[in-house]
Amino acid sequence: MARNTHLIQLRNANIKKRYREIAAKNPKWRNDAVIDMVSEQFFLSARTITAILNNEGVYGKTA
Secondary structure: OOOOOHHHHEEEEEEEHHHHHHHHOOOOHHHHHHHHHHHHOOOHHHHHHHHHHHHHHHHHOOO
């Protein structure tokens, strides 16, 4: 495994926290606009951010 599982879980928790912060600050924004903003901040694709938020696939597994 390339990275520490704890670091990945911490990153995912920070992504979810940042998503909630941006959505609360900009309540009129569409969901995809918030996801685009988070993806730019974390240097991940919008699809990866969506998977993390929805706990899909490997992003839903907990160690």
